[in-house]
Amino acid sequence: MNHQDIKKIIQECQKQTKIEYPYKGSFFTPRFKSINHIEVGKSRMISNPITILIELAYVLYKDLRNLLHKWVDFLFPRNQQLVGKDFSSELKGRITFASSEGPEAIPIHHMRVEFWAKTWLGQWRKLGSALSDDQGYYLLKFDQKAARSIWNLSLRVEAYQTTHVYFKDKKAHPHYTIFHREIIRKDDLRGGSYMLETMRLHLWEYRKDYPAPRVVIKDREKDAPQYYSQARQDALAQQFIPYELTKLKHLEMLEQGSHKLTLDYIQRDYPINLSRCIEKRLPGYTRSDSYFGNRQMNGMNRAAFWPDPEEQGSYWVKYFGSCQYETNQEFAFPDAEIKFLLDAEGLPLPSQIFLTGPLTSHEKDAWQKRSFTPADGEAWNQAKRVARVSGSLCTEIDDHFTGTHLNTEQYAIAAYRNLRINPIANLLLPHLKEVVLINHTADKLLLKEFLPISTAMTESGLISRTKxxxxxxxxxxxxxxxxxxxxxxxxxxxxxxxxxxxxxxxEFIEEHLEEIKKYWLEIYCFSQDLVMHSVPVFLSDVNWEKLSPDLRKHYLSRLTYYQFKYSFNPELPRTVINGELKAVSPITNQKNGLDISLNDIQNLKESCTYMIFTATYLHTWINEHQYDELGELLYNGVGLRFGSGKNGIMAPESDLAIAPDLEAATKMLWFVNLLSRTEFGFITRNEEGDVNPAFAKLLMDHKEEFLRLGVEVENIESRTNI
Structure with a gap:
C-alpha cells in the first residue's frame, strides 16, 4: 500500500479509538467519593447498595446544609458599603508567611484585609478594608462607635486569598475566599489605634522534603491550598468508573487464582487503542520501520530529532535509561539512541539503534553498547521494541511528569504566593490552578505505586531523576x-x-500595561520566588575532573542532547544562590514599575507564553496520546522484565517472561486510561467560565489549520489537572 492509503487507515483508526465519555452510570453504580480516593490497587469506592443509600443521605444532608447557608447568605448578605461616619480610628497589623526563608519573615504584599461585625440578628456590617503594603503592613480605618455598637455580637478581621479567576462579559472577576480570621473583642477597641498581632500564614508553603519546588499538602481533604470543583469530580466519576471496575475484576480474579486471566484477556477487556486498531487493518504494519518512525515523530513521545553534526540528512533521537539512578533488578532500562533518515514524504525511517546497558539479568556492565540495523532481522525488531519501551518511560518521567506537571507546579506556587491585584494574575491563574492537586496525587499513584512496580526505577531514583x-x-x-x-x-x-x-x-499585556507596571512588585516577588526555589542547572554541581571517562562521556551526551531537546541555553547568565546555579532565569530584578525596561516587559511576555504553553498544549499532547502508544501490552509499555532467557529483553513478543505480569498489566492499562480519558477543563469549551474568551477565539479561528495537523482545538486542556 502507498503512504496515502496507509494514512487514511490510520486516520480512520484515530476516529475509531477517539476518547469519548459516554458512560452515565445508574443510581446503584459504584462511585468515587473524590479524586483523592483513587488507588493503583483497589480504589476506595462506594459499591455496597446500603453504603450507596447512606452516602445518598449524606449528600442530601450536605446539599440541604449548603442550601441553608445560601439562604442565610441571601437573607444576610455582606454589603460592601462601609458602616460609620467618623473613620479616624485605626486597626494596624502585619501579614507574613509562616515559614521563613532567612533570618526575617517574608511579608505578604497586597493581601486583602477586611473588618466585619456580625449583629445579634445575624446581619453583616463592613467596618473597613485595606491591602497590605510592600512589607506586609496594613492600616485599616474604621468608625470606633460603629464597631463598639451594642447591636454587634462579634467582630472579626479577615484575610483573603485569590482562589479562582472567572470571566464574564470578557472581563476578569477574581474570586476571593477567607484564608485567615481573627476575632476582635469590642472592649479592646479603646483609643484611636489598635495593633493586632502579626498574622503568620501558612500560605502556599514550599515543601522541604522534596528536592524540587513542591507545595505543602498535609491532608488533601482538609488543608490543600485549593480544591477541585464539583464539576471536575463528577467528570472523573462519569469517565473513569468503567475502567476502575475492569481493573477490580482482574485483581479479584488474580486473588482467586483464576486460570482464565491472561494478558490477552486483560487486553481485550480494555478499549481498543490506536496500534491494535491499525494492526487489525494492516497486520504487521505497527511493527514496521515506517510506523516506528511515524510514532516517534508524531506520537506521544514527540521526539526531538537532533541533526547529526557529521552526516547531513541524518537525525538522532536519544533516550537515556537508568543512568546512575537507583533501580531494581527485575526490569531493564537501557539507553536507546536511534538514527533516522527521512523518506520521500518526510517521515523518519530508523537506520540504526544503539542500546547501552544491561539487556539480561546477569550483565553488570553499564557501558556495554550494542548496535542493530535492519539487516539484523528479528533482532532489529526486538531492538525497536526495547527502544520504544525505553522511550515511553523517558517520556513519562522526563517530559510528562517533570516537563509539564512539576514544571508547571513551580510556577503555580510562585504565582499564588505573589500575584493578587496585578492583571497578570488574571492571565496566569486560570492555567496554573489544580496542578498542585494532581501532582500530590501523582506522588502516591505514579512515584510510589505504579512506576516502581512496573519499571526499573525505584521511588528514590524517580525523585532524583525529576530533580x-x-x-x-x-x-x-x-x-x-x-x-x-x-x-x-x-x-x-x-x-x-x-x-x-x-x-x-x-495583546493582554499591552492592554493592561499601566496596571501591570503599577503593581510591578508582584512580578518582582513572583520572579524572586521562582529563582530562589528553582533546582540547580543539570550537572552544574558535578566535578567533571573526578569522573571516569565513561561517565564523563555519558554525562556530556545527556547534557548536550537535553539542551537541544528542551531548548535550554547554557550561555545565558544565571543566578547563583547558596552556591547553586539556578535553572530558572529571573523575569525581572526591578521592584518598582517606574524602573523597568523594555527588556523586563519582554521577559514577562516570554515567561507567560511559556507557562501557558506548558500547562495547556504541551501537557495535552503527551497526555492525550498515551493510550495510543501504551494501550497495547506487547507492543509497548513502560518496562520490560529481564526474564529468564539467555538474551533477556532481546526476545520476541511471544516471550511473556519479559512482558508485564498480570497484575502490572491491568494496572498499566488502567493507569493510561486514567491519564488519557479523564480530562476536564478545556480552553475552547470553557466549562467553568475560567478561560479568557479572547484566547478561546484565537484558537477557534485556527481550528481548521490545527485539524490538518491532527489536533482538535476543542480537546486542548486549559490547565494540567490529570
Whole structure:
C-alpha cells in the first residue's frame, strides 16, 4: 500500500479509538467519593447498595446544609458599603508567611484585609478594608462607635486569598475566599489605634522534603491550598468508573487464582487503542520501520530529532535509561539512541539503534553498547521494541511528569504566593490552578505505586531523576520544536499554538500595561520566588575532573542532547544562590514599575507564553496520546522484565517472561486510561467560565489549520489537572 492509503487507515483508526465519555452510570453504580480516593490497587469506592443509600443521605444532608447557608447568605448578605461616619480610628497589623526563608519573615504584599461585625440578628456590617503594603503592613480605618455598637455580637478581621479567576462579559472577576480570621473583642477597641498581632500564614508553603519546588499538602481533604470543583469530580466519576471496575475484576480474579486471566484477556477487556486498531487493518504494519518512525515523530513521545553534526540528512533521537539512578533488578532500562533518515514524504525511517546497558539479568556492565540495523532481522525488531519501551518511560518521567506537571507546579506556587491585584494574575491563574492537586496525587499513584512496580526505577531514583530533568527547564530562550519536514505535524502544531499564545499574551499585556507596571512588585516577588526555589542547572554541581571517562562521556551526551531537546541555553547568565546555579532565569530584578525596561516587559511576555504553553498544549499532547502508544501490552509499555532467557529483553513478543505480569498489566492499562480519558477543563469549551474568551477565539479561528495537523482545538486542556 502507498503512504496515502496507509494514512487514511490510520486516520480512520484515530476516529475509531477517539476518547469519548459516554458512560452515565445508574443510581446503584459504584462511585468515587473524590479524586483523592483513587488507588493503583483497589480504589476506595462506594459499591455496597446500603453504603450507596447512606452516602445518598449524606449528600442530601450536605446539599440541604449548603442550601441553608445560601439562604442565610441571601437573607444576610455582606454589603460592601462601609458602616460609620467618623473613620479616624485605626486597626494596624502585619501579614507574613509562616515559614521563613532567612533570618526575617517574608511579608505578604497586597493581601486583602477586611473588618466585619456580625449583629445579634445575624446581619453583616463592613467596618473597613485595606491591602497590605510592600512589607506586609496594613492600616485599616474604621468608625470606633460603629464597631463598639451594642447591636454587634462579634467582630472579626479577615484575610483573603485569590482562589479562582472567572470571566464574564470578557472581563476578569477574581474570586476571593477567607484564608485567615481573627476575632476582635469590642472592649479592646479603646483609643484611636489598635495593633493586632502579626498574622503568620501558612500560605502556599514550599515543601522541604522534596528536592524540587513542591507545595505543602498535609491532608488533601482538609488543608490543600485549593480544591477541585464539583464539576471536575463528577467528570472523573462519569469517565473513569468503567475502567476502575475492569481493573477490580482482574485483581479479584488474580486473588482467586483464576486460570482464565491472561494478558490477552486483560487486553481485550480494555478499549481498543490506536496500534491494535491499525494492526487489525494492516497486520504487521505497527511493527514496521515506517510506523516506528511515524510514532516517534508524531506520537506521544514527540521526539526531538537532533541533526547529526557529521552526516547531513541524518537525525538522532536519544533516550537515556537508568543512568546512575537507583533501580531494581527485575526490569531493564537501557539507553536507546536511534538514527533516522527521512523518506520521500518526510517521515523518519530508523537506520540504526544503539542500546547501552544491561539487556539480561546477569550483565553488570553499564557501558556495554550494542548496535542493530535492519539487516539484523528479528533482532532489529526486538531492538525497536526495547527502544520504544525505553522511550515511553523517558517520556513519562522526563517530559510528562517533570516537563509539564512539576514544571508547571513551580510556577503555580510562585504565582499564588505573589500575584493578587496585578492583571497578570488574571492571565496566569486560570492555567496554573489544580496542578498542585494532581501532582500530590501523582506522588502516591505514579512515584510510589505504579512506576516502581512496573519499571526499573525505584521511588528514590524517580525523585532524583525529576530533580535533574527539571534542571533543564527554563522559560528564558525557550522555543517550540522546529519542523524537520512537512510530515512533522507535532512540531508544526507546536509552532502554531506557540504563535497564537504569544499573540494572546502580548495583546493582554499591552492592554493592561499601566496596571501591570503599577503593581510591578508582584512580578518582582513572583520572579524572586521562582529563582530562589528553582533546582540547580543539570550537572552544574558535578566535578567533571573526578569522573571516569565513561561517565564523563555519558554525562556530556545527556547534557548536550537535553539542551537541544528542551531548548535550554547554557550561555545565558544565571543566578547563583547558596552556591547553586539556578535553572530558572529571573523575569525581572526591578521592584518598582517606574524602573523597568523594555527588556523586563519582554521577559514577562516570554515567561507567560511559556507557562501557558506548558500547562495547556504541551501537557495535552503527551497526555492525550498515551493510550495510543501504551494501550497495547506487547507492543509497548513502560518496562520490560529481564526474564529468564539467555538474551533477556532481546526476545520476541511471544516471550511473556519479559512482558508485564498480570497484575502490572491491568494496572498499566488502567493507569493510561486514567491519564488519557479523564480530562476536564478545556480552553475552547470553557466549562467553568475560567478561560479568557479572547484566547478561546484565537484558537477557534485556527481550528481548521490545527485539524490538518491532527489536533482538535476543542480537546486542548486549559490547565494540567490529570
Amino acid at each position: 535533574d530533568l527539571l534542571g533543564m527547564q527554563d522559560w528564558k530562550g525557550f522555543e517550540p520544536m522546529k519542523s524537520i519536514s512537512t510530515a512533522h505535524d507535532s512540531a508544526a502544531s507546536d509552532e502554531l499554538f506557540w504563535k497564537i499564545t504569544k499573540t494572546y499574551v502580548d
